[in-house]
Amino acid sequence: MKALGTFLLLSFGGMIVLTVVLTREIGVAPATLTMLPSVLVLAVGLLLVTASVQVEVDDHIELRFVPVWRRRLDYGELETVEIADQTWYRFGGVGLRWKGNATGLILGDRPAVVLRTRDEHxxxxxxxDPARVADSVRLRMEAR
Structure with a gap:
């Protein structure tokens, strides 16, 4: 992932240099229209590479895909908590993914905490450490 981030960062720098050169040769408006899609794709790539998954278990459960998405769950909303092996294939890729009644914070092929709510999401x-997160959630669910 670090290699991909480095590649994207170097590509982003190269796009900026290319934009400056094109601006001198063909003018601001054509250079901007030519380079803008590439710069936007690289910026989104950098955002996704630097994104991270965070789980906080406290008075509630907070799931985050930083800096894009956040969801707060109360323990009363939860039906079950388990650990299951999950693959990126189930959700069609990595990152923040939605498929049917499921939301996935997917990093690859590895174990995951699976939280099922009463409304079947x-x-x-x-x-x-999915096992530690699942144990913490179970303890707090039992205490309520």
């Missing part, structure tokens, strides 16, 4: 979260 499923949150699949791949994080550093």
């Amino acid at each position: 499923e949150y699949v979260v791949q994080c550093r």
Whole structure:
């Protein structure tokens, strides 16, 4: 992932240099129209490479795909908590993904915490220590 981030960062710098050169040769408006799509794609790529998954278990559960998405779950909303092996294939890729009644914070092929709500929505979260997160959530659910 770091190699991809480095590649995107270098590509972004190259696009800026190319934009400056094109501006001198063909003018501002044509250069902007020519380079804008590429710069936007690289910017989105950088955003996704620097994104991270965070899970906080406190008075509520907070799921984050920083800096793009955040969801707060109360323990009363949860039906079950389990750990399951999840692949990127189920959601059609990595990152923040939606498929049917499921939301996935997918980083690759690894174990994930699966939180099912009473309204049958499923949150699949791949994080550093899914077993610890699941145990913490279960303890707080039992205490209520």
